[in-house]
Amino acid sequence: MSQFLSTLSYFFIPGILTLVIVYGLYKRVSIYDCFVDGAKDGLRSAVDIMPFIIAIFVGIEALVSSGAMKFFEGLLSPLFNFFHIPKELISLILLRPVSGSGSLVLMERIMADNGADSFAGTCAAIMVGTCETIFYVLALYFGVTAVKKMRHSFAAGLVGYIVSVLASVYICKFI
Numbered sequence: 001m002s003q004f005l006s007t008l009s010y011f012f013i014p015g016i017l018t019l020v021i022v023y024g025l026y027k028r029v030s031i032y033d034c035f036v037d038g039a040k041d042g043l044r045s046a047v048d049i050m051p052f053i054i055a056i057f058v059g060i061e062a063l064v065s066s067g068a069m070k071f072f073e074g075l076l077s078p079l080f081n082f083f084h085i086p087k088e089l090i091s092l093i094l095l096r097p098v099s100g101s102g103s104l105v106l107m108e109r110i111m112a113d114n115g116a117d118s119f120a121g122t123c124a125a126i127m128v129g130t131c132e133t134i135f136y137v138l139a140l141y142f143g144v145t146a147v148k149k150m151r152h153s154f155a156a157g158l159v160g161y162i163v164s165v166l167a168s169v170y171i172c173k174f175i
Contacts, residue, residue: 097134
């Protein structure tokens, strides 16, 4: 079965492209012009999104390089201990709302240091899979759409994030 799926994966993207081209020819659409228009729209979207992405990455780098992340970890450690959250997860919990790719790097480090099957490794994997990047989403979507009033979006995202973190830890305790 895995050999079949492996072979199928080689033909998946060329098959989709062929299907789109055949369908475009059937509908008598100028396929090349549609492709160029789509590429233009994609580049425009990338240019619109880029300042928000750069601002987030600069902010993350400033937090880590300045030592502020270590300071916050030390400051919040008693609170996390109260909820029985391992100290290895504090930096991941602080970074996940801001950066998905940064939290993937932290998850990899947690797994390398503690093991993938450890309590901290399992919690990290569940957190990365279930917790949302709140600030990234708010900056990106609200920035690009020019919506200025977020109303309850931030509060709802933060509550959902906290619930996801706590659920990740407590579910791992029962696994």
